[in-house]
Amino acid sequence: MVRDLVFEIGCEEIPAGFLSPALKAMKQLAAGLFREAGLEFSGISTLGTPRRLTLYIADLAEKQADRSESILGPPKKIAFDEDGRPTKAALGFARSHGVSVEELKIKETPRGEYLFLERRIPGKKTPELLLELLPRLVSEIPFPKSMRWGDLSWRFARPIRWLLAIFGREVVPVEIAGLVASNITYGHRFMAPAPIEIGSLVEYVRKLREAYVIVDPAERLAMTLDEIKDRARDVGGQVLEDKDLLEENANLVEYPYAICGQFDETFLELPRAVLITAMAEHQRYFAVINDKGQLMARFIAVNNTRPRNPEALIRGHERVLKARLEDARFFFEEDKKIPLEARVEELKGVSFHEELGSLYEKVVRIKALSAYLAERLAPDKIDLVKRAAWLSKADLMTEMVQEFPSLQGVMGREYALLSGEPPEVAQAIYEHYLPTKAGGELPETIIGAIISLADKADTLCAFFGIGERPSGTADPFGLRRQALGIINTVLKLRLHLSLKDLLGQAFLLLADRLNRSQEEVLEEVMGFIGRRLQGELVSRGFRSDLVEAVTSVSFDDLEDTRQRLLALSSFYERPEFAALSVGFKRVMNIIKKQGELPPLNQALLLEEAEKELHRTFIQVHERVVPLILEKKYDEALAGLLELKEPIDRFFDQVFVMVEEEDIRHNRLALLKAIAELFLMIADLSKIRED
Incomplete structure (x- = not known):
């Protein structure tokens, strides 16, 4: 027999950013705990609002299966x-x-x-097991910050106020944080606060909806989106899309109710990004645009309550936003009084890190590293690169960026233009911070890309160089994002550069700050970037074994790595690839444990099959190496196919590991030369046989 379990943790309002990760973790933890306990179920899901986290397990077995135990005496x-x-x-x-x-x-x-x-x-009954499993589940839900309340030892995101636990229609009297679970939940704090008796999940969702609580996050997000779209249409506009802001608003309320307010049109003279950020970051308001994509003097706010007097609510939001926009206008006017270049000197008083010096010192390193890259990637733009690098962090000293940190780069571009800097310099200041989040916008210009690469390479080398590296999920300095930023910027703009050379130059500029050996840290940072590269390429749809085959050979030139992977992925689909791969694996298997070998001596090639293999190898080598150097990897791989049959005949007719050492070494040297030719593109031995 099976029954459904509904378990709700009712609490004070959980921060919006905590909710989605907590529900995801709750689902994963519950699945592991119930499987570990030997309890079968057909499905598991979570629901939640700021005031509740809810677990639903469908078709949960009423008891553990019986088991047999043998005890040795x-x-x-x-x-x-x-x-x-x-x-x-x-x-x-x-x-x-x-x-x-x-x-x-x-x-x-x-x-x-x-x-x-x-x-x-005999298996234990599920209600008995739940008394132990559910407290354990609650105690293991992770939060960025948790708290104690009263004189309890329990920790949770916010104080727990009630518990609901029903298995079928049976109440499970689990005790957590001094509370005993019942079949009672509570509706909206203001619009329907009365207790509600629950008998099943269907009742739970329906009765809470009737009590102004939309407990399904997906439904609440869709309802929030409908609300803000409707309010924008009411004034002839549309909502400026912002997925993160939408999810945040949906996680702040139990029953979304949107209003549309307005502000003085003179504020539209502020930079667009300033208006949007001032509305979104502090007030969580949505901007409204017209059919031409221009900002309107309107905003939309999402509320958790349907008021009796909507107009009063709107006026309240308008007063709050007006104060924020007045502040923003003041900051903007004050910032314009000082040229951007004059702020660079102020960076001397700002610490980048106590062991790594000031932001000014970082700018000096970024400028030198950017010039190094420009000489190789864009020598005709080196003066613009140096100028943009010099100004890259100056906007951090402006009032606007100190009030709205997310506007770093955005305001740098704005103030650079107002200070008379070339547009290319202004755009590069903005782009060098990109990407600001996973999957975010990347630099479009070569100048922006160069400064972005220099900044990120300096940051990676600096923190690894003082032993500050990510561990587990902790990455306080965003080093994983920095590495992915390097990878994606290089691949987006198809840049050919040596990662080792770039990082080596960064280490030279950091020499007086590091407390670890440069060789050790260089290897560590290369490995760190390599693992991010493998993950990124797999996320783009490439087979993991093909990615490993290419990156295990080399990934120093990221764009070259991508090109080799594209060619290998295409070549992999050809019917003759499998046989060539098998032949190469036989070559690798026989030479991988060999040490140094003497040069190949043609006079020691005795068997016809090994002579034929050598002749074919020389011909293929002469044709394929130039193709590899020209990065024509598709043609090079096609050329390697000529080695397939000679390799097969060699292994069929020639015994490699003969007693005569000189002959044995000569045959191994031939195979090693063949392997080295293949390894200029990829290590085919890494590829799985599907």
């Missing part, structure tokens, strides 16, 4: 005397397990005959 020769009578050892074993000696059996083992007991252990 003493050896037979100790358990019975010469007359077959049980000894103290046998009697003690039986007594300790609550059975008679007659119920024991003899079992043959590799060590001889032993006494053993086989018994059936």
Whole structure:
């Protein structure tokens, strides 16, 4: 028999940013705990609002399955005397397990005959297990910050105020944080606060909806979206899309109610990004645009309550926003009084990190590293690169960015233009911060890309160089994002550069700040970027084994790595690839444990099959190497196909590991030369045989 479980943790308002990760973790933890307990179920999901986290398990078994247990006892020769009578050892074993000696059996083992007991252990009933499992689940839900309340030892995101736990229609009286679960939940704090009796999930969702609580996050998000779209249409506009802001608003309320307010049109003279940020970051308001994409003097706010007097609510929001926009206008006007270049000197008073010096010192390094890259990637733009690098962090000293940190780069571009800097310089200041989040916008210009790469390379080398590296989920300096930023920027703009050279140059500029050896840290940072590269390429749809085949050879030139992977992925689909791969794996298997080998001596090639392989290899090598150097990897891989049949004949007709050392080494040297040719593109031995 099976029943459904509904378990709700009712609490004070959980911060919006905590909610989605907590529900995801709750689902994963519950699945693991219930499987570990041997309880079968057909499905598991979570629901939640700021005031509740809810677990739903469908078709949960009413008890654990019964199981058999074999318990090994003493050896037979100790358990019975010469007359077959049980000894103290046998009697003690039986007594300790609550059975008679007659119920024991003899079992043959590799060590001889032993006494053993086989018994059936009935599964525990689910309600009994829930009394232990549910408190454990609650205690393991992770939050960025948790708190204690009252004199309890429990920690949670916010104080727990009630518990609901029903298995079928049976109440599970689980006790957590001094509270005992019941079949009672509560509706909206203001619009329907009365207790509600629940008998099933269907009742739970329906009755809460009637009590102004939309407990399904997906439904609440869709309802929030409908609300803000409707309010924008009411004034002839549309909502400026912002998925993060939409999710945040949906996680702030139990029953979304949107209003549309307005502000003085003179504020539209502020930079667009300033208006949007001032509305979104502090007030969580949505901007409204017209059919031309221009900002309107309107905003939309999402509320958790349907007011009796909507106009009063709107006026309240308008007053709050007006104050914020007045502040923003003041900051903007004050910032314009000082040219951007004049702020660079102020960076000397701002610490980048106590062991890594000031932001000014970082800017000096970024400028030098950017110039190094520009000489290789855009020598005709080196002066613009140096100028943009010099100004790249100056906007951090402006009032606007200190009030709205997310506007770093955005205001740098704005103030650079107002200070008379070239548009290319202004755009590069903005772009060098990109991407600001996973999957975010990347630099479009070569100048912006160069400064972005220099900044990120300096940050990676600096923090790894003082032993500050990510561990587990902790990444306080965003080093994973920095590495992915390098990877995606290089791949987006198809830049050919040596990662080792870039990082090596960054280490030289940091030499007086590091407390670890440059060689050790360079290897560590390269490995760190390599793992991010593999994950990124797999996320783009490439097979993981093909990615490994290419990156295990080299990933120093990221764009070259991508090109080799594209060629290999295409070549992999050809019917003859599998046979060539098998031949290469035979080559690798036989040479991988060999040390240094003498140069190949053609005079020592005795068998016709090895002579043929050598002739074909020389011909293929002459054609393929130039193709590889020209990065024509598709043609190069096609050329390698000519080696397939000679390799097969060689292994069929030639015994490699002969006793004569010079002949054996010569044959191994031939195979090694073939392997090295393949390894200029990829290590085919890494590819799975599907």
